[in-house]
Amino acid sequence: MEPTELWLSFRCAFSDVLKVRPDTELVEAWAAHSGRTKFYRRVLDAVAAKMNLRCEGELFKVDFAMWTAQSDTSGEDVPIIFVETENNAFTCHEELRKLASITAPLKILIAVTQWDEAVGVWGSGSHKKKLLNHWQQIIRSYNSVWPRSGILGIIVGERRPDSLLCFHASALNPNGDLLVDDDETTEGRIEQLVFSKKLDWHRALSQ
Helix, strand or coil: CCHHHHHHHHHHHHHHHHHCCCHHHHHHHCCCHHHHHHHHHHHHHHHHHHCCCEEEEEECCEEEEEECCCCCCCCCCCEEEEEEEECCHHHCHHHHHHHHCCCCCEEEEEEECCCCCCCCCCCCCCCHHHHHHHHHHHHHHHHHHCCCCCEEEEEEEEECCCCEEEEEEEEECCCCCECCCCCCCCCCCCEEEEEEEECCHHHHHHC
16 A cells, blocks of 8 residues: 555544444543543554454553554565554654654554644644754755655644643654645644544543
């Protein structure tokens, strides 16, 4: 599968899986870092199943890998998607360097931080521009030394002050440039809001 097609398929499956998770599970995932890691495990297992792949954890010290079925030529399962998750977006450059060192059609970074740049969402402002610039610089530096194909998908979750839980998705090409969507429903966009739901955080935790 071509990298862009693989990214669009992953993004769609990720969105679909989140939409059917119960509110209690979403709230619990944001209550503690350990809970969020377990949440990603369940979500990525479901995403892989939707894509007819198999998900395993800690391959080459990468958090998750999604495998094809056995290939027609070698009989070997092949990992084609690598996923790193990080609760602190300001330290995930370490995970990004790991992903940049791996050759695969699709690598995914899932992070958590204040992302939405709309006025009034975050009183202290969004971290999107600063972090995205840093991540693009890393990809460009690695590619300048060792050019490679493949896409880096970036998914950022945020628990907003208005009680919305949101996940934003964008992608970088090997040169570190943001990909522009050519999907017929989202043509021309460089970022998608793949999930947004208002949660009663306190009530869900008390159930």
